[in-house]
Every structure is written in C-alpha cells, then in structure tokens.
Amino acid sequence: MIIEEAIQQKKFKSEFEKLVVNIIYTSRWLEYEEGKLFRKYDLTLPQYNLLRILRGQYPKAASVNLLIERMLDKSSNASRIVETLRKKGLVDRKACKADRRKVDVIINKKGLEVLEEANHDMAELHKDHQKALTTKEAEQLNNLLDKLRTIE
Amino acid sequence: MIIEEAIQQKKFKSEFEKLVVNIIYTSRWLEYEEGKLFRKYDLTLPQYNLLRILRGQYPKAASVNLLIERMLDKSSNASRIVETLRKKGLVDRKACKADRRKVDVIINKKGLEVLEEANHDMAELHKDHQKALTTKEAEQLNNLLDKLRTIE
DNA sequence: TGTAATATAATGTAGCTACATATATTTGCA
DNA sequence: TGCAAATATATGTAGCTACATTATATTACA
Numbered sequence: 322m323i324i325e326e327a328i329q330q331k332k333f334k335s336e337f338e339k340l341v342v343n344i345i346y347t348s349r350w351l352e353y354e355e356g357k358l359f360r361k362y363d364l365t366l367p368q369y370n371l372l373r374i375l376r377g378q379y380p381k382a383a384s385v386n387l388l389i390e391r392m393l394d395k396s397s398n399a400s401r402i403v404e405t406l407r408k409k410g411l412v413d414r415k416a417c418k419a420d421r422r423k424v425d426v427i428i429n430k431k432g433l434e435v436l437e438e439a440n441h442d443m444a445e446l447h448k449d450h451q452k453a454l455t456t457k458e459a460e461q462l463n464n465l466l467d468k469l470r471t472i473e
Numbered sequence: 474m475i476i477e478e479a480i481q482q483k484k485f486k487s488e489f490e491k492l493v494v495n496i497i498y499t500s501r502w503l504e505y506e507e508g509k510l511f512r513k514y515d516l517t518l519p520q521y522n523l524l525r526i527l528r529g530q531y532p533k534a535a536s537v538n539l540l541i542e543r544m545l546d547k548s549s550n551a552s553r554i555v556e557t558l559r560k561k562g563l564v565d566r567k568a569c570k571a572d573r574r575k576v577d578v579i580i581n582k583k584g585l586e587v588l589e590e591a592n593h594d595m596a597e598l599h600k601d602h603q604k605a606l607t608t609k610e611a612e613q614l615n616n617l618l619d620k621l622r623t624i625e
Numbered sequence: 626t627g628t629a630a631t632a633t634a635a636t637g638t639a640g641c642t643a644c645a646t647a648t649a650t651t652t653g654c655a
Numbered sequence: 656t657g658c659a660a661a662t663a664t665a666t667g668t669a670g671c672t673a674c675a676t677t678a679t680a681t682t683a684c685a
Contacts (some may be wrong), residue, residue, distance in 0.1 A: 322619075322622060323619045323621075324615065324618070324619060327622075329553045330529075330543070334596075335518055335570055335599060335608075336598075336608050336611040336612050337599040337602045337603055337606075337608075337611050338599055339611075339615055340606075340611045340614055340615055341507070341599070341602070342545070342600070343614075343615050343618045343619070344496065344499055344500050344503055344614075344618065345500045345503060345545055346545050347500075347618045347621065347622060348496050348497045348499070348500030348501075349500075349545055349546055349561065350622055351496055351497060352491055352645095354620045355493070356642095356643080356656085360643090360644095365638095365669095365670065365671075366586040366671095367670090367671070367672095368670095377482075384633080384634090385633075385634060385635090386632085386633065386634085393483070393494070393497055393498050393674095394501055394671090394672065398635085398636090398671085398672075398673090399634090400634060400635055400636085401635085401636085401671085402670090402671085404498065404635095405669095405670075414593060420632095420633080420680075420681075421633095421680060421681085421683070422633040422634070422635070422678085422679065422680045423631065423632095423633065423634080423680095424633085432547060443490075444486075447486075447487060447490055447493070450489045450492070450493070450621065451489055453620055453621050453622070453623050454489075454492075454617065454620060454621055456487075456488050456489075458528055458617055458620070459488040459489050459491075459492045460488050460615070461617065462492055462495075462496075462614065462618070462621070463488065463491055463492055463495050465477070465606065465610055465613065465614045465617075466496065466499045466614070467474075467475045467476060467495070468605055468606060468610070469499065469602065469605050469606055469614070470474060470479075470499060470502055470605070471474075471605050501672095506639070508672095509675080512673090512674095517640065517641075517673095519640090519641070519642095520640095536663080536664090537663070537664060537665090538662085538663065538664085543632085546642065546643095548643090550641085550642075550665085550666090551664090552664060552665055552666085553640085553641085553665085553666090554640090554641085556665095557639095557640075561665095569663095572650080572651075572662095572663080573649080573650060573663095574649065574650045574662065574663040574664065575650095575662095575663060575664080576663080576664070577643095586641090598629095
C-alpha cells in the first residue's frame with residue numbers, strides 16, 4: 322500500500338514532507354511486525370535490542386553507558402530496561418569493582434537461549450523482506466537513509 | 474553518519490537486517506528532530522499529527538474512529554490524545570447527535586493558530602532535508618519504502 | 626590534599642503505545 | 656419486536672521515551 326492510501330492523505334506539500342511521514346510510518350510498521358514476534362518470547366523491541374548488544378559483549382560485561390551508546394533510542398532509560406530484563410531472569414547485574422559508579426551487566430544462559438530462539442524467527446521475517454526488495458534495492462535504501470541523516 | 478557508526482555495530486548479517494535497523498534508527502532521528510520543534514509549542518508528535526488531521530476536516534467534525542484510521546500509529550489511543558489536546562484548549566469535543574456512540578472532535582481557533590506556527594518551523598526542517606537529498610532521491614526513497622511494505 | 630567539576634547511574638513525571646477489557650449505542654435479523 | 660452481534664469510545668495495566676533531577680563516585684587541578 323502506498324503511503325497516501327495507508328494514512329488516507331491525498332497529497333503532500335513536497336516529496337520531503339511525504340518522506341518524513343513515510344519513514345516514520347514504515348518504521349512503525351516494521352516495529353509492529355517485529356513486535357508480534359517478540360511477544361511470543363515476552364520481550365519488547367528495546368529488550369531484544371539490549372540482549373543483542375549484551376550478547377555482542379559476552380562474556381564481557383557491559384556498562385549502562387555502553388548500552389545507551391549502542392541503543393537505537395539514545396535517551397531511553399537503559400537502567401530501567403536492564404532492571405526489567407533482570408526481573409525476567411535474562412541478565413545479571415552487579416557493581417563494577419574497578420569503578421564503583423558503574424554497573425556490570427551480563428547476559429546469562431537463559432538470556433542467550435531466549436535470544437537464540439527469537440533470532441530464528443527474526444531471520445524468517447527478513448526472508449519476507451527479501452520477497453519485496455532485491456539486495457540491490459535494500460542497499461540503495463540503506464545508502465539513501467544514511468545520506469538523509471548527513472545533515473545532523 | 475552511516476548506520477554502522479551510529480549504533481557502533483560493525484556488521485550486519487544481511488543488507489535486510491541492516492535495513493530494518495536503519496529505518497527504525499532514521500525514524501527515531503527524524504522524530505527527535507521534529508520533537509525539538511514541537512516542544513517549543515508544548516506539543517508532541519502524535520498531538521501535532523492529530524491537529525493536522527483535524528485541520529484537514531475543518532470546519533467539519535472528526536470522529537475518534539476517523540482519527541485512528543489516519544494516524545501513523547493505528548493503535549495509539551486517540552481518545553486520550555484528544556483529551557490531552559482538549560485540556561490544552563486546542564480542540565473541542567462534544568457528543569455526536571446523529572450517533573450517540575460517536576464523539577465530534579473539532580480543532581478550535583487556538584488550535585489552528587498553534588498549528589500554523591508549528592508548520593512554519595516544520596517547513597524550515599524540510600528545507601534542511603532538501604540539502605541532504607535531491608527531490609529525485611527523495612522520490613526514490615519513497616518508492617522503495619512503499620515497495621518494502623508490499624508484503625503486508 | 627581538598628574541593629570543584631565531571632561522570633555514571635537511578636529515579637520522578639508526563640505522555641506515549643500495545644493490549645485487554647468495559648460500557649453504551651446502534652444494527653441486523655429470526 | 657426482541658435480542659444477539661457489531662460498532663464506537665473509554666479505561667486499566669505494563670512498559671516505553673523524553674526530560675529533569677538526584678545521588679554517588681571519580682577526576683582534575685589550584
């Protein structure tokens with residue numbers, strides 16, 4: 322469905338106004354698609370992303386600061402998401418000995434298992450995307466999105 | 474900044490995995506840029522979008538259902554956002570006479586004024602985007618995003 | 626060395642989404 | 656007509672972002 326139909330807006334002032342709406346709308350659509358998948362594992366998107374970052378560090382610990390730097394939402398409150406994951410028994414958290422301001426967060430065995438399972442389903446989702454776009458088109462999209470953000 | 478640097482992830486499994494992250498990240502970036510703008514007017518993105526839909530209907534009333542259909546987040550709770558806007562004195566709400574289940578929501582004078590001002594700043598933001606991409610590239614991006622969503 | 630500046634993490638608040646559920650009204654049809 | 660199904664909206668809950676503030680630990684340097 323083209324964006325005009327999707328949100329029932331007949332026309333946009335410019336191709337750029339339309340682009341902003343289109344990117345946000347497509348992001349929401351992707352997040353919803355992924356969200357359906359995560360709910361199976363009682364995870365949210367930010368929780369899944371945090372687990373992925375932690376697995377990237379495994380078996381080293383990550384500080385909350387490191388997590389924030391690598392998250393998609395920089396100002397999301399990593400502390401609270403870590404706490405949620407800890408309550409679910411997917412990560413361990415303890416004070417950092419070298420710098421007592423810091424906290425060492427490590428994904429544990431259960432966390433790695435859940436992540437592994439979710440990743441399988443995620444790979445399936447990406448296969449669906451491959452039906453819609455060729456690799457070349459996906460590349461082109463990636464490059465254009467990167468280019469848009471050069472004004473930052 | 475390319476997406477790999479932005480979230481400090483060295484490589485992705487595929488161009489498609491990268492694309493999902495890139496779209497969500499770019500959306501967050503746009504929302505943040507727009508958000509800075511809205512905060513000047515004590516508005517949030519959903520509130521701004523709702524006001525725009527209401528102006529599209531003006532001087533006719535919109536039902537909550539119509540608002541939901543046209544919002545970027547279909548399952549956002551339009552009722553509550555309308556209530557927030559009403560508290561801020563930007564919209565009026567009254568029971569619909571023809572169908573008493575429905576509610577008539579109309580943007581008022583103050584709402585139209587605030588929207589007008591915010592739109593000015595928004596136009597400036599779009600000018601910045603034009604520095605990053607040509608109209609042709611924006612078009613290309615729009616088409617690729619629409620194509621990605623054809624699997625829905 | 627002592628103190629101010631900085632860094633790290635946690636927490637409080639408003640508003641948001643996603644989902645489930647509740648309530649009231651209208652419609653469909655046996 | 657009467658009642659079940661459908662429709663429209665509101666509300667409760669968990670978890671989220673954005674922002675401001677706080678608490679604590681470390682660093683810089685006069």
